[in-house]
Amino acid sequence: MVQGVEIVDGHIVDCDPATGKVISRVKCTSPKEVDAMVARARQVQQAWEHGKTLDQRVDLIKAGLKALGEKKEELASMITREMGKVISEARNEVDGATNKDLFLDNVASANRPVIVGETGGAQSLIVRDAMGVVVVLAPWNFPADEILLLSLPALCAGNTVRSEGGNRIV
Numbered sequence: 001m002v003q004g005v006e007i008v009d010g011h012i013v014d015c016d017p018a019t020g021k022v023i024s025r026v027k028c029t030s031p032k033e034v035d036a037m038v039a040r041a042r043q044v045q046q047a048w049e050h051g052k053t054l055d056q057r058v059d060l061i062k063a064g065l066k067a068l069g070e071k072k073e074e075l076a077s078m079i080t081r082e083m084g085k086v087i088s089e090a091r092n093e094v095d096g097a098t099n100k101d102l103f104l105d106n107v108a109s110a111n112r113p114v115i116v117g118e119t120g121g122a123q124s125l126i127v128r129d130a131m132g133v134v135v136v137l138a139p140w141n142f143p144a145d146e147i148l149l150l151s152l153p154a155l156c157a158g159n160t161v162r163s164e165g166g167n168r169i170v
Contacts, residue, residue: 017084034162041133041160049130049158057156058108062101065148069098079143097144100152107156130158 006013011025029037048057068075072094079090110128117123134154138146151161 014082016081023081037162038133038135041162045130045132045158045160048155048160052158054108054111054156054158057158058104061152061155062104065098065100069094072098075144083140083143093142093144097148100148103149104152104156107153110153111157128157132159133162134159135162 006015007028008025010028010030012028014023014026015021016023052060072091075094075097076087076090079085079093080087083090085093113128114126115123116126134151136147136150136154138150140146154161
């Protein structure tokens with residue numbers, strides 16, 4: 001058991017907190033599998049960073065969230081089953097998670113080169129570069145939104161993201 005979550009035969013036992021009924025068993029990620037995932041993320045990162053402009057990356061992410069939004073009710077139902085949240089809270093969370101246009105526009109603005117300093121005086125140009133593969137270890141109190149709030153800025157900047165929620169890396 002890790003932090004109250006039962007692990008049996010290399011799988012997290014996902015239970016409905018209201019009934020105790022097993023919803024599913026989630027395979028734990030082994031260190032070897034993590035290494036392979038990071039290697040794959042490294043392979044595609046340069047194409048993501050240099051093959052797409054910031055605006056293209058943001059547009060693709062917005063499209064992905066819009067597609068995810070088409071499954072709002074399914075996602076809200078899953079959050080309720082897995083976490084015990086009331087359905088209205090789960091729906092609100094999913095709505096917020098799938099409607100990130102303003103957030104993404106703000107992130108994109110922050111990623112554009114900026115000149116700072118005095119006009120006619122010393123100035124600096126701030127350019128934000130991607131770092132490569134970013135690993136996000138997100139809490140699960142807001143499962144639909146936490147991973148996005150941490151991953152989307154990294155993706156917009158041209159990084160690739162390997163995300164793990166809860167205790168899936170064992």
